[in-house]
Amino acid sequence: MSENLKTIRELAEELGVSKQAIQYHIKSLTNKTRQTNDKGIVVLSLEEQQFIRSKVDKQTNKNKTNDKQKDKETKWDIHNYLISELDEVKKNRDKQLAVKDKQLENKDSQISQMQNLLDQQQRLALQDKKLLEEYKAEIKDLKALAMPIREDEKDVSHQSETVPAQAKPKKWWQFKKRGQKND
Template sequence: MSEDLKTIKELADEWGITKQTIQYHIKSLTNKNRQTNDKGVTVLSAIEQEFIRGKVDKQTNKNKTNEPTKKRQTDKQKEPNINQYLLNEIEEVKKNRDKQLAVKDKQIENKDIQIAQMQNLLDQQQRLALQDKKLLEEYKAENDSLKALKMPSEDAKEEQSSNRPKTELDSLKSEITALNDKIKGQEQANNQSSKKWYQFWK
């Protein structure tokens, strides 16, 4: 197929017309994407060449009666097959459309996967939140029960104080009495010594 590709200059020289004429007719092609050779020069396929040749012949009304019969027959066989060209273009458009649809389908599929993952994460988060709430309530109830054990009521405190061993209270009372006696004895001793000093000075 590559040998059928020709540049605009090659066609202009072959057909005896200007490059501008060919470039003008190139605008009539439905396929706007131009092929290039390894040098980056625009080239036309055989079908595109036939299409443009038909346009050129129609415009210039060239008379081919002076050409040999064989060449006329060959040219007749090479008459532009516009229908085939258009069919090829339509097929190319369909391929491109199918590719774009496949890409869109893949994107939609990826979006569906992402939505499913997000929904799953949301469900997990809600379950964890419920578990946290339940644990918090359990901890609170346990904490309240511990507080009730550690902090007895006022009635319990009074009961505990009234249940103290009587011997302990009696011993405390005797100690207090002994201390009071000791203090009184000390006061009396102090008073007597101050009286002695007072009499001594007299």
């Protein structure tokens, strides 16, 4: 771990304040995940330490007359801390925008693929419709080409219509009954 990173306890001892006072000032820092060391203890970066120092110094100097130089240093420390935080936010924003841009490119390519597939489907449906119409036309032509009935065939068909209907065939059990009667 870097020497620039300090735990809350170390910073509190260095500044001569309680850990609770340091934690109070940490609340005024921007909300972000804190770094931890290999033991899982929260550590503060150099900018965070300077920000907290300036806050603690400001509180301890309330009863004393404020020196213009210290006030400028405090403002400068806060300014530097805020600039570093702003840079970090910009980096995160840029990363997120890059990811979103890539996602949009992927979506655009997916949309173009879907449009191509839809076009293909429509073309195939149109081809199927044309084939179906062609088949219907062929069937109609074949029906029209059916051979006409000749005159002598017409006479035969009329005769079959005038012939009385034949008797219905008998069932097998009816034959058996007749056979028994004759015996």
